[in-house]
Amino acid sequence: MARLNLKAVEERVTPLGARDSYDREFLFELLLAYGKPKGNVTRLRNGSLNVAAEPEREVAQKNVVYFREATGDPLAEVEELRKAAHVVRFNPRFVIVTDYVELVAVDMKTGENLAIPIHNIDKHFTFFLPWAGMEKALYVAEAHADVKAAERMGKLFDELLATNPDLLKLPHGRHALNVFFTRLLFCFFAEDTGIFGESQFTNAVGSHTQLDGSDVDGFLNDLFVALDTKEPSAKPTYLADFPYVNGRLFAAKDTQVVPSFTRQARQLLIDLGTLIWQEINPDIFGSMFQAIVTPGTRSDLGQHYTSVPNILKTIEPLFLDELKEELDSWFNSVKKLEALLDRISEIRIFDPACGSGNFLIIAYKELRRLEHAILERLAELDPKYVVLYAESRISIENFFGIEIDDFAVEVAILSLWIAKHQMNAEYKDKFGVAIPLIPLREAGQIQAGNAITTKWSEVCPGDKTSELYVIGNPPYLGSRNQSAEQKRELSTLTPKYKSLDYVSAWLIKGGEYIRETNAQAAFVTTNSVTQGEQVGILWPQVLGEDLELGYAYTSFKWSNHAKNAAGVTCVVVSLRGRSSATKYIFTDEIRVVAERINPYLADAPDIWIGRRSAPLANLPRLGFGSMPNDGGNLILTDAEKDELLAVAPQMTPYVRGFSGSEEFIKGKTRWCLVIPDDALKSSIQIPEVRRRIEGVRAHRQKSTEKSTKEKAATPNRFYFWAHREADSVIVPATSSERREYIPIGYLDRTTVISNSANVAYGVAPWVFALLTSKTHMVWVKAVGGKMKTDYRYSGTIIYNNFPVPPLSEEMEESLTVAALRVLDVREYHCERTLAQLYDPDLMPDELRAAHGEVDRIVDSIYSKRAYETDEARLSDLFAMYEAMIAEEQSTIKERVAK
Incomplete structure (x- = not known):
């Protein structure tokens, strides 16, 4: 069954908000509106699928919903159900209670609540979108007091730091200030949750200290001692009602850390106490x-x-x-x-970051x-x-961490x-x-330390019989953003550290730890470790012959409840010893069983895609464009070209169009001088040309590279010349990740393509169709990696490894017709740049349709059935790649044998 989009769900839910009355049938119609299978809903309706404890007034389907017709207060009943064992047992995504006037629901995964008149269901249709496979971008229903409290804490921190400028100069000054603030946080929470008396801490500060704040430090110091004292009789009378807390938090050795307060700091402290901390x-x-x-x-x-x-x-x-x-x-x-x-x-949980x-x-x-x-x-x-x-x-005590x-x-x-x-x-x-x-008796097992240089089994010991799970969200840090010390740390784990993200250390150490203890691990990490060159460098060491990916979440956008969520794309990967246990791939909350999950997060054998010098398939060669390395002297803007040709029209044959990735996609025009050796003497008689040629010579002579210095002898020539007098296909080296397709296209034989793009000459249109298809884009995303958040196209990794079987003449003809249709539609919209045409929000319907036909034909090369997911496409691509590599190696062996 095809998945519904947002608009389709809205259209299907809207009629439910226009009813005069409601009954039990409401639930079944709601489920159908979100695309739940009719057969399942019918079985739920007739009771054969209903697992509810009270089927006369409840309807429940495992992992989907627990629904109750309320006999009392819906809010009270939904709270009762949310915690009930028989509801937890069936793990429903939503619990819904209604008296058919009011509807109350809770999202059991995110904790988000909904309480509305039932006839307003259409206005709140997005609440139940997970039923349709669409997770919400902001799930967390935390009170905004969390952010407010943190911001107010920040103001108090700044005030105290300004008042106590010498504190951080002490050997353990920052640690002392850190401990002080954790004590404050505990006191605020304690007085709102029954650990202390209601508002006991805040009232004590307000009642027993001067307005100018001069004695707040002494009062807090005495209070912290009292909280670490068992006998009330041993405490000052005014602190005798405070309970004995114990634990490491109020240990006497740290009581000397209370900073001096000002009037402003005292007031900020009291203001913090007025927040509602029990819901923190x-x-x-x-x-x-x-x-x-x-x-x-x-x-x-x-x-x-x-x-x-x-x-x-x-x-x-x-x-x-x-x-x-x-x-x-x-x-x-x-x-x-x-x-x-x-x-x-007995379960132990360990987070090494x-x-x-x-x-x-x-x-x-x-x-x-x-x-x-x-x-x-x-x-x-x-x-x-x-x-x-x-x-x-x-x-x-069974919860361990390194930080x-x-x-x-x-x-x-x-x-x-x-x-x-x-x-x-x-x-x-x-x-x-x-x-x-x-x-306080338990303190957890959190240790300060560097997780890369610390032996994990010494922090969280275990053996082959322990049930132990490693989880976390380690620091990412791309290879170019690491400090020298971080590079050194990585180098202690692998000799191939230079191109790896910092998070790789946790994957490598996670694999080692699993081999020691039989633990299982799951990390949130950037998707960069499952793309491009890093896959072949990192994962053979991580997995070896004895580990596997037990499950994986493919790429998803990072989101949380903060004001400025970090703009990264993440994956979740789990590591475990190889076993016959079921493996799962999750994409957009849809779970698919996999036979094997490889490090590209596809259902396919472990494959490491490396650099390749020539295409695996029968495709024309693709390489970099021409590199000027000229200090800008051989390149002209429109105005510079017009000005030159106005005074020297004889230079017209030597002025060519010049296009790289940005020029091609954004419709910019630039030009370049291509002066043959036999025309150089006459050309430099023109002052502007002579100035530019001498500029090239000077630029190259300044270089520290021997090859560049040598090229100074031929300043009329490009440093690297790849151009051929033939029509060319340009493949931009970088392209925005927002685009569904990288804008690939044809340029005429006179245009010189720069080294900021890839180029192939004399390419038939059917090859263009292959490269501009969704199937090829799936391959690009999987094996190509990213430049920041942009697609990065590599001829040696992406193009040369792209698997394409031998094609019949009929298939080439079909692809040619579809390719020409895409080019025709682009030409029709020639007033727009490719950046505009391929913006997903602006893409013309007829261009999308033309690409859809290309996709349909290319998909048919790889599968007899239409693909429902990109993961299925990728699985088939890897299978074909593996078969083609095996055939290639077999052919090589036969040649050697002969």
Whole structure:
């Protein structure tokens, strides 16, 4: 079934908002509107697919929806269902409750809520788009107080730093300030969540300190000592009501770090206490808070934290989905559920680039929620279980991390405490049993250090029997953006480090760690490590003969709830030992089973595409255009050309069009001087020509390259001359990633193509059709890599390795007709540049249709069936590439044998 687009979904949902009345049929029509199969909806309607606990008023389909007709308050009922074990068991994407007047829904993946009059469903149709395979760009429903709190913390940080300029000069001054701010954050959270009395900390500061702030440091110092003191009688009377916290947070050795306050700083501190901290999300706030106190990152507040949906892309397929499936399978077995509880209590989670801990926090929360669901079901089967388990068995001591930033380590530990308290509150809501957070006993296993130079098994030990999962979002840093020290670190892991992104270190070390411990890993990383030359350099070492990709998310745009989300394209890759377990490729939230996932993230064998000197297929040679290396002296603008020919019309035969990637795509015109040797003597009689020729000579003579200096003897010639007197196909070396097709085209025999583009001469139109097809674009994206975010076209990697089988004359003719149609449509719109014609928002319908016909014909070369996904195209391309390489090697062996 074809997937629906946004407009189609809107059109199908709109009639549901125009009803006079609603009944149970509403749900089934809603599901059909988002493209759910009619057969499944029919079975849901007649009850054969309905797995709801109360089918007389509920409808449930695993992984899709849990729907209830409300008998009371819909808001209360949706909250009850969201946490219920039988709902967690079926892992529905949406929980919906309605009394057919009001509709309340929750997105179980993102936490986003919807509460609307049911007749306004058409105005909120985007909420349920994941049913149609379209994930929302901003998933996270965190309160904006997270950002506001971080920004206000920043103001207090700046004020204290200005007041205490010598603090950072102390040997451990920055660490001291970092610890101080983590203590403040704990106190704010504690007084809003029942750990302290309500507003106890803020009221104490306001009641027991002077307005000018002069004694705030002394008061806070005494308070921190009190929070690390067990006996109330040992505390000052005015602090005796504060509880004993313990833990490393208020250890006495760090109490000397309180900075001096001003009137402004005191007021900022009190203002921070007026925010609602109980709803703070430690997974986002930690990253924002880190940016506040880390030099040079304030402007990037929150932009690099990983949103909950992106974290779930690592932990769900890695282990959480399997655990939920076991809950489902063993729902009626006390013994099996006890075994599942034992299992999850032993799981270790390790993030070797943990930052402020957001991956660990979400993994902890998800395991706690699963534990709650198991206990709830056990209590239904045998009521003794609520009494038996008055403490969570999911210990934060099983959560490990390495982080190079000192402050982030402190925030990660604090955030785990906050997450634990929040989950304890959920436990109390569900079972009526309070699990106190303090005194703090667990601190997690977060260590400060460099993950590249640290032995991971010493931080998170394990053996072949341990259930251990490595997750995270390591730092990316392309090969050109690394410091000398980072290059040196990479060099300790691989001799081929120079062309690798920094994140490669985590993939290499992840592979080594898996071999030691039998762990499994999943990392969010830029898609650059699954494209271009890096694939062949990196992945043979990572995978070796014993590891595989267990699942992968193909390229997706980075998104989170921050003001300025980082503009990168990411993938998720999981590593594990080779096994017969099912492998999955996720694209746009659609999951496809794969036989083998190669490092290009295609369902195909492991293949390493390297540089190749000649085309694998029967295609004309493609190479760089001509390079002037002339200091600009042989190149002319329109005005310069007109001015020269006005005074020297005899130079007309020696002035040629000159085009590179930018000129061709953006419709710019430039010219070049192509003066043959036998015309040089007469040409330099013209002063302007003589000036330019001498300019070339001088430019080349200044070079430190021997070959360039030698070319100074022939300043009328290009440094490298590739031009042929024949029509040429120009393939731009770079092109915007927004375009569905790289604008490839023909130029006449007089135009010289520059070295900023690729060129092939005497090319038949059917070759043009191949190169401008969607199939070729899929190949470009997979093996070509990027220049920043632009496509980067390499003749030796992309073109020469592109697999094309022998074509019949009939197929060449069909491709020729389709190619000429594309060129005709372009010519019809000649007033527009190719940049405009290939802008996806501006592309004319007839040009899109012409390309569609090219795509249909080219696809038929590779498959008898129409492709539904680009991943299917890529899988067939790799299969053909592998077959052609095998045939080529066989032919070579036969020739050698002869």
